[in-house]
Amino acid sequence: MCLAVPGKISEIYKSGDILMGKVDFGGVIREACFEAIPEAKVGDWTIVHAGFALNLLSEEDARATLDALNEIADIDAELNKE
Amino acid sequence: MNINQEFRNARLVQAVVDKIRQTATRPWVIMEICGGQTHAFMQTGLDQLLPASIELVHGPGCPVCVTSLELIDKALAIAMRPDVIFTSFGDMLRVPGSRDDLFSIRARGGDIRVVYSPLDSVRIARENPEKQVVFFAIGFETTAPANAAALLQAKALGLKNYSQLVSIVRVPPAMHAILGSPGNRVQGFLAAGHVCSVMGTREYPPIAARYHVPIVVTGFEPLDLAQGLLMCVQQLEAGLAEVQNAYTRVVQEEGNPAALKMLARVYREVDRNWRGIGTIPLSGWGLTPEFAGFDAENRFDLKEIQTRESEICIAGQILRGLKKPHQCPAFGNPCSPENPLGAPMVSSEGACAAHYRYGREIEKK
Numbered sequence: 001m002c003l004a005v006p007g008k009i010s011e012i013y014k015s016g017d018i019l020m021g022k023v024d025f026g027g028v029i030r031e032a033c034f035e036a037i038p039e040a041k042v043g044d045w046t047i048v049h050a051g052f053a054l055n056l057l058s059e060e061d062a063r064a065t066l067d068a069l070n071e072i073a074d075i076d077a078e079l080n081k082e
Numbered sequence: 083m084n085i086n087q088e089f090r091n092a093r094l095v096q097a098v099v100d101k102i103r104q105t106a107t108r109p110w111v112i113m114e115i116c117g118g119q120t121h122a123f124m125q126t127g128l129d130q131l132l133p134a135s136i137e138l139v140h141g142p143g144c145p146v147c148v149t150s151l152e153l154i155d156k157a158l159a160i161a162m163r164p165d166v167i168f169t170s171f172g173d174m175l176r177v178p179g180s181r182d183d184l185f186s187i188r189a190r191g192g193d194i195r196v197v198y199s200p201l202d203s204v205r206i207a208r209e210n211p212e213k214q215v216v217f218f219a220i221g222f223e224t225t226a227p228a229n230a231a232a233l234l235q236a237k238a239l240g241l242k243n244y245s246q247l248v249s250i251v252r253v254p255p256a257m258h259a260i261l262g263s264p265g266n267r268v269q270g271f272l273a274a275g276h277v278c279s280v281m282g283t284r285e286y287p288p289i290a291a292r293y294h295v296p297i298v299v300t301g302f303e304p305l306d307l308a309q310g311l312l313m314c315v316q317q318l319e320a321g322l323a324e325v326q327n328a329y330t331r332v333v334q335e336e337g338n339p340a341a342l343k344m345l346a347r348v349y350r351e352v353d354r355n356w357r358g359i360g361t362i363p364l365s366g367w368g369l370t371p372e373f374a375g376f377d378a379e380n381r382f383d384l385k386e387i388q389t390r391e392s393e394i395c396i397a398g399q400i401l402r403g404l405k406k407p408h409q410c411p412a413f414g415n416p417c418s419p420e421n422p423l424g425a426p427m428v429s430s431e432g433a434c435a436a437h438y439r440y441g442r443e444i445e446k447k
């Protein structure tokens with residue numbers, strides 16, 4: 001039940017007093033509550049758990065992590081060649 | 083391109099695992115505190131790629147597993163009432179109480195409904211004004227904001243027929259309990275990324291310093307897990323005990339300020355009894371006086387509950403990392419996901435269920 005999954009925000013709206021929205025999880029669209037990330041925009045990535053968006057996901061930080069790990073992989077490949 | 087997919091890149095995972103193998107010069111015991119990560123390690127097979135020197139110990143981070151027997155029995159007593167619609171996350175229905183589980187109450191006519199989001203339970207309360215609607219609000223810090231949002235909405239709507247049976251538990255006090263216990267074997271931690279996405283990382287430096295353990299905030303994709311382990315092993319080999327963040331795309335040091343604000347309004351620290359482990363001081367959240375009127379434990383007259391734990395189940399030792407599921411005599415037979423004798427066999431995040439589902443013990447036995 002603890003699973004929280006990344007998805008792309010496709011819609012944001014008010015339902016009553018609550019900030020809600022739709023999130024696209026690879027084609028499956030589900031509603032989520034956005035009260036904890038009022039700054040969210042359509043097109044942003046978010047992490048959703050139990051119908052609640054926990055946080056925004058930074059594509060920039062994701063890129064930086066992947067670049068650093070790619071570097072490890074490349075150095076390894078080099079070493080193996082020698 | 084979906085950037086999340088790249089965190090499943092097999093070539094990169096292998097490279098990071100190779101790096102772990104090169105870095106580890108001796109055996110290390112590392113605990114993944116979060117049941118979601120236990121599940122992810124096994125689902126992806128990453129646990130089997132690791133060098134033998136790295137032993138993973140599964141932590142108690144499965145809310146279904148640690149919700150106290152007394153609260154389960156209270157849930158059963160409430161769900162049995164004809165004036166109640168009892169709402170819950172699906173996993174809780176098969177968790178054994180002292181005598182029954184929610185499924186068997188439902189089979190006997192109890193109105194028990196599974197919800198995906200706590201907000202759904204508020205909707206059910208609005209649609210059924212003649213009934214008392216109770217939500218079983220279990221979870222760690224990750225689930226707490228969703229549960230709190232439901233309470234805030236119920237209050238804003240002035241709902242008189244809504245309440246929650248609250249069992250929120252928190253990770254840092256559990257880490258204290260594990261590290262402070264005499265039999266502790268854990269030398270480093272992967273901290274649960276989604277807990278930290280809400281709470282931030284500020285609670286961890288005192289733990290790292292006090293027990294001299296590295297703590298690495300880690301995500302849930304295979305590459306995240308491998309990276310978290312690598313950083314943890316690098317620290318262990320260097321004799322360091324720092325808090326590092328291997329999940330920067332989601333976790334900021336300060337957490338989510340809007341969520342923290344909601345939590346501060348709804349919850350206050352309370353002692354909690356963890357199933358199989360016992361009471362850990364100030365290890366959970368209960369409702370603040372402002373929300374005490376929504377506390378199902380106040381609303382219903384629950385007679386003295388006599389709990390009786392299974393005599394066979396060794397969940398407590400598994401949740402503390404002292405034993406592995408295959409060391410339980412009941413593992414697989416008679417205890418299985420179809421016939422769980424203990425809570426860790428119910429939820430996919432429970433260590434017993436994860437081991438059973440991915441056949442780890444059949445190989446070992």
Ligand code: SF4
Nearest residue numbers: 395396410417424434
């Ligand atoms: S295998 Fe079943 S009985 Fe044994 S510890 Fe796990 S849940 Fe309990």
